[in-house]
Structures are given as structure tokens and as C-alpha cells.
Amino acid sequence: MRPALSIQDFTQALAAAPGPDEAARAAAADRNAQLTKPPGALGRLEDLALWYAAWRGDARPRIARPQALIFAGNHGVAAQGVSAFPAEVTVQMVANFEAGGAAINQLCKEAGAALSVHPLDLETPTGDFTHGPAMSEAEFLAALRAGWDAVDESADLLVVGEMGIANTTSAAALGLALYGGAARDWVCPGTGIDAEGLKRKTAVIEAGLAANPNAKIGGLAALRCLGGREIAAMAGAMARARVLRIPLILDGFIATSAAACLAREVPGALDHAVAGHLSAEGGHALFLRELGLEPILSLGLRLGEGTGGVLAIQILKAALACHSGMATFAEAGVSDG
Numbered sequence: 001m002r003p004a005l006s007i008q009d010f011t012q013a014l015a016a017a018p019g020p021d022e023a024a025r026a027a028a029a030d031r032n033a034q035l036t037k038p039p040g041a042l043g044r045l046e047d048l049a050l051w052y053a054a055w056r057g058d059a060r061p062r063i064a065r066p067q068a069l070i071f072a073g074n075h076g077v078a079a080q081g082v083s084a085f086p087a088e089v090t091v092q093m094v095a096n097f098e099a100g101g102a103a104i105n106q107l108c109k110e111a112g113a114a115l116s117v118h119p120l121d122l123e124t125p126t127g128d129f130t131h132g133p134a135m136s137e138a139e140f141l142a143a144l145r146a147g148w149d150a151v152d153e154s155a156d157l158l159v160v161g162e163m164g165i166a167n168t169t170s171a172a173a174l175g176l177a178l179y180g181g182a183a184r185d186w187v188c189p190g191t192g193i194d195a196e197g198l199k200r201k202t203a204v205i206e207a208g209l210a211a212n213p214n215a216k217i218g219g220l221a222a223l224r225c226l227g228g229r230e231i232a233a234m235a236g237a238m239a240r241a242r243v244l245r246i247p248l249i250l251d252g253f254i255a256t257s258a259a260a261c262l263a264r265e266v267p268g269a270l271d272h273a274v275a276g277h278l279s280a281e282g283g284h285a286l287f288l289r290e291l292g293l294e295p296i297l298s299l300g301l302r303l304g305e306g307t308g309g310v311l312a313i314q315i316l317k318a319a320l321a322c323h324s325g326m327a328t329f330a331e332a333g334v335s336d337g
Contacts, residue, residue, distance in 0.1 A: 007137070007220055010144060010239065014266045017243045020054035027059035034328040034336075048274065048296075048316055049323035055247045055272050056156060060324045063317050066113040067155035068306050069237055070097055070104065071147060071162050073120045073230035076128035077208070078166035082201045087125065087165045094119050094163060097305075104161060104305040111313040113159065118150055120229040129173065130207040133214075133225040135232070140220075143229040147236025151244065157313065158241045159249045159276070160258075161306020162230045168281065171257035173205045173226040175283050177215040178264050179290050188253065188281040188302075219264030227261070234258040242272050249316065251309035252279035252301065256287040263291055274316075277301055277308030 028050050033039065040046065053061050072094050078087050096102045097117045108115040120143060126134040135143065151158065164170075172186035183205045187198055209215060212225035223232055235258040241248045242262075250256050250273050262269040275288055278295040280302040288295060296312045329336040 007141070011220070011266055013243060014239045014262065014269055018245055019268075019271065020245070021057035022054065024057045024059050025050055025054035028053035028323070031059055031328070032323060034330065035323070035326045036329055036332050036334055037326070042319075042322055044296075045319035045322060048319040051274065052247050052316065052320060053323070055245050057245070062320055062324055063157050063313070065152070065155050066111060066157040066159070066313055067152050068104070068108050068113045068115045068159045068161065068310050069150050070115070070117045070306060071120060071160070071230035071233040072117065072122060073143075073164045073167070073228040073233070074122050074125040075164055075166040075170060075228045076125040076134065077130065077169055077204060078125065079128055080130060080200070080204045082169045082197070082204055083166045084197070085165050090163055090165050091122050094122070097163070102305060103303060104307050104310060107307055107310045111310050111317075113310055113313060114152070116150065118146060118233065120146055120233060126228050129170075129226050130204055130211055132211055134170070134227060135224050135229070137224065139229070140224040140232055143232035144236035147233035147238075148240045150233070151237050151240040151246070153244060155246055157249065157316070158237065158246050159251060159306045159309035159313065160234045160237045160255055161251050161309065162234060162254050162304055164228050164230045167228050167231060167254050169201055169204060170226055170228050170231060171254045172201070172283050173208045174222055174257040174261060175286060176205060176209055177222040177226060178219065178260055179286065181286075185286065186283040188283055219261035222264070223258070223261040227258070231258045235262055238262060238273070239269065242269060245272065248273040249276040249309040249312050250274065250293070251276055251306045252304060253281035253284040253287070254304055255306070255309065256284060256291070260287050260291060276312035279308065
């Protein structure tokens with residue numbers, strides 16, 4: 001199924017996505033209860049193992065084919081001076097990803113994750129959302145489709161990252177549209193702008209909400225009006241993973257803004273997801289609180305690219321190594337009391 005003919009097609013496919021395999025979860029829980037450790041001794045590692053087992057339909061799973069995707073897009077709102085770097089950096093960083101020189105490349109190698117990079121019309125920035133919607137419906141659907149089609153159906157875990165100068169401005173605007181509050185609550189330094197830049201960024205976000213009253217209608221409306229092609233593509237990939245029952249590890253502020261749009265549009269859209277980490281970007285904690293997600297890691301990261309999500313793959317692999325590899329009391333000949 002390739003929903004992209006309309007917004008309705010996309011939301012219907014997401015709403016009809018299958019849930020976790022409860023029989024596999026029950027069998028995994030039974031195995032966990034028999035492992036050579038006190039009950040609950042591995043803490044959240046046990047919860048992660050059961051979550052993954054349920055979504056893969058396997059009571060004793062392993063991660064064999066993790067996939068990481070990076071989507072890159074340019075934002076018209078960058079012209080408002082909301083970033084410390086020019087838009088040309090997006091193209092340059094895509095080249096760096098493709099050459100294997102970025103942080104995400106190194107982390108993917110360590111995690112054994114297949115990485116692919118998807119630049120999206122970098123020569124044509126989205127519209128400046130202080131003057132109206134960032135994307136037309138056709139542009140928005142094309143970005144969703146790009147994300148949907150990028151997911152490998154044989155993958156058994158997904159992390160989605162991004163690159164796009166000014167995309168923390170879009171993420172903050174999305175948070176404000178979806179959950180309210182004050183613009184300053186969602187604004188963060190991003191690539192490192194100064195105090196004056198933060199004031200300008202706050203004003204730009206407020207102007208964006210004023211110019212796009214339809215952004216408050218729903219998650220996908222907000223994403224079309226205030227997002228970027230790369231954020232929409234991330235949402236498309238996350239939705240595809242949900243349909244395929246591929247577990248998803250969320251990255252930071254920008255990736256979680258895409259996820260939040262799906263969650264607002266379709267209840268249960270993020271049931272297959274865990275939060276990989278807590279970003280140093282202040283708005284990320286707000287998103288996680290609204291979504292009810294507890295981060296696996298908190299290391300002060302704020303790079304994006306999928307780095308925090310890919311780093312968390314190692315924790316999930318460790319959880320599954322213990323769950324699937326440990327002996328039971330009976331196998332080890334140990335008395336369980």
C-alpha cells in the first residue's frame with residue numbers, strides 16, 4: 001500500500017495499522033519471569049525487551065536489520081535570520097553524510113545500522129511560513145511519500161533523522177500549534193544563535209502561527225503549514241514503520257515534532273515508538289511530556305541527524321541480548337526459590 005493520493009489515504013492507512021502481537025508479549029513476559037535474575041532486576045531493559053518482542057511478534061527476538069534514514073530539506077523561513085548558519089550548509093552536510101564524515105555515520109557503524117540519506121528539493125526551499133503555509137498540499141504529500149517509500153520493509157528497527165537549516169524554528173512552531181503555551185517556551189538556540197537571535201526567532205514563530213490559523217486544525221495541517229519537507233518525510237517514514245510493525249526509536253527535538261503531528265492526527269500512531277534520548281533543546285522535554293514518553297538516554301545531545309536515536313539502538317540491543325540470550329533457572333540448573 002502506498003498512501004499519498006490524499007491526506008485521507010494517508011490517515012486511513014495509519015489508523016488501520018495493526019497493533020502489537022499480544023501473544024508474543026505474553027510469551028516474552030513468561031520467559032522474562034524465568035530468567036536467572038531477581039524479578040525486575042534489569043529495570044527498564046526488561047520493559048524494552050517486552051515492547052520490542054510484541055511489535056516483532058517474537059518472544060525471543062534479536063535486532064538484525066536496523067535502518068537509519070536522514071531526510072534533508074531547506075526552509076524559506078531561514079530568510080528571517082533564525083539560524084546561525086546559512087541554508088547552503090544543508091547541501092554541504094548532505095555531502096558529508098554521503099561521504100561518511102558525520103557523527104551519524106560513525107554511530108551507525110557502531111550500531112550496525114544501514115544508513116541512507118534523502119535530500120528533498122534542496123534547491124527549492126519551502127515557503128516562508130510567516131506569510132502563509134510552508135508547503136502546498138502537493139508538496140506536502142510528495143514529502144510524506146518520500147518518507148514512506150524510504151523505509152525498508154525488511155528492517156526490524158527504524159531511526160529517522162534530519163538535516164535542515166532553520167528546522168528548529170519549524171519544530172518550535174509545531175509545538176506551539178499542537179500544544180499551546182508561549183512561543184518562548186518552545187524556542188531553543190538551535191545551531192547556537194545569541195539572545196537577540198532568540199528574540200527574533202520567538203517573534204517569527206508567533207508570526208507564523210498568526211499567518212496560519214489552520215495549523216491548529218490537526219497534526220497534518222500543522223505539519224503542512226509550519227513544517228519542512230524533511231519533517232514531513234520523517235512523519236511519512238514513521239507512519240510506514242507503524243503500518244509494518246517496525247519498532248521506532250525517536251531522535252530529538254525535530255524528529256519528535258514530526259511524531260507529535262502523527263499522534264495528534266491519529267490516536268495510537270506512536271504505539272510502536274520509544275524515545276531514544278532527551279535532547280538539550282528545551283522544547284524536546286515538552287514534546288516528550290505531552291506524548292507520555294520516557295527517554296532512554298539523557299546525554300545533553302542536540303545535534304539531530306538521528307544521532308541520539310541511533311545511540312539508543314545499543315541499549316535496546318543490550319536489552320534483547322539479556323532477554324533472548326540469558327539462561328532460564330531451569331536451563332542453568334539454578335534454584336529459583
